[in-house]
Amino acid sequence: MPTLAVMKTTIFDSPASRLHAVPPGHPEHVGRYEAVRSALLALPGCDWVEAGAAGMPDLARFHSAAHVDRVLSACAQAPDGEWVALDPDTLVCDRSAAAALGAVGAAVAAVDTVVADDGGAGFVLARPPGHHAEPDRPMGFCLFNTIAIAAMHALEVHDLASVAIIDIDVHHGNGTQCLAERDGRVFFASLHQAPLYPGTGGEGETGLGGNVLNCPMPEGVTGSQWRARFETQVIPALKRARPDMILVSAGFDAHADDPVGGWGLRSNDYAWVARQLAGIARDFSRSRLVSVLEGGYDCPALGRSAAAFAGALSEA
Ligand SMILES: [Zn+2]
Numbered sequence: 001m002p003t004l005a006v007m008k009t010t011i012f013d014s015p016a017s018r019l020h021a022v023p024p025g026h027p028e029h030v031g032r033y034e035a036v037r038s039a040l041l042a043l044p045g046c047d048w049v050e051a052g053a054a055g056m057p058d059l060a061r062f063h064s065a066a067h068v069d070r071v072l073s074a075c076a077q078a079p080d081g082e083w084v085a086l087d088p089d090t091l092v093c094d095r096s097a098a099a100a101l102g103a104v105g106a107a108v109a110a111v112d113t114v115v116a117d118d119g120g121a122g123f124v125l126a127r128p129p130g131h132h133a134e135p136d137r138p139m140g141f142c143l144f145n146t147i148a149i150a151a152m153h154a155l156e157v158h159d160l161a162s163v164a165i166i167d168i169d170v171h172h173g174n175g176t177q178c179l180a181e182r183d184g185r186v187f188f189a190s191l192h193q194a195p196l197y198p199g200t201g202g203e204g205e206t207g208l209g210g211n212v213l214n215c216p217m218p219e220g221v222t223g224s225q226w227r228a229r230f231e232t233q234v235i236p237a238l239k240r241a242r243p244d245m246i247l248v249s250a251g252f253d254a255h256a257d258d259p260v261g262g263w264g265l266r267s268n269d270y271a272w273v274a275r276q277l278a279g280i281a282r283d284f285s286r287s288r289l290v291s292v293l294e295g296g297y298d299c300p301a302l303g304r305s306a307a308a309f310a311g312a313l314s315e316a
Pocket residue numbers: 169170171251253294295296
């Protein structure tokens with residue numbers, strides 16, 4: 001039976017993702033971007049947009065000036081072909097800032113487009129990821145918190161009353177939670193493996209009177225267990241929040257083949273959650289849905305999962 005497509009899906013591609021080089025053996029490498037890009041190019045019916053770099057006012061909506069200076073200075077100081085370490089996992093080369101600014105620029109453009117078009121699904125194809133970056137601290141492969149900045153852009157530039165950020169990466173989005181903890185217009189929910197890096201995201205962390213919902217689960221979670229938790233906790237909370245836009249930290253490292261995460265999701269679980277989120281966006285958020293690529297470290301599984309997710313966005 002043909003499915004009624006209710007949302008146009010646009011891929012916001014940041015080719016500057018290729019500029020962020022990492023040392024050999026680092027899991028967050030440019031092959032991830034290429035794997036997702038190839039898989040998304042095979043999807044029928046998506047529009048593609050190449051967005052420009054974000055500017056300093058965008059970054060300042062979430063990060064301190066000291067943080068921005070630290071990241072940009074580290075990149076500027078990296079010798080040609082070498083790296084500067086911001087923490088043991090988070091290394092930058094001379095062109096990493098261009099990649100990170102490109103990721104933020106693509107996310108901001110996705111928000112602009114989804115608002116201007118009065119609805120639609122945007123998928124931000126970019127690296128490095130962002131959800132671990134705190135206002136004052138780069139960490140966990142993340143330099144700037146792309147999704148937090150995009151959320152602030154929606155609130156401050158487009159004057160939306162509220163946004164929700166749903167984090168489906170296997171790791172807790174500690175940096176993004178910082179945003180919800182200081183801004184009651186943001187609802188943040190995360191399903192993540194615990195214990196696992198970065199060690200935050202306990203159920204007792206509930207933000208400002210309940211605008212944070214953490215769903216930690218142990219190693220070994222299956223797709224059906226994950227769906228059940230999403231259905232019983234995240235969906236009701238999202239419906240109560242009735243955000244003006246839904247943003248998704250779309251990490252795919254909960255996949256069974258992922259070498260970093262310890263869960264058992266498959267690509268059809270990502271298609272399922274995309275349909276759930278698109279349906280809620282349609283019914284409660286004026287069909288405004290922006291997803292940002294976060295983690296996912298087995299390139300074949302990452303490509304399949306991202307394509308399943310993006311392909312299902314218009315099928316709610
Ligand atoms: Zn992750």
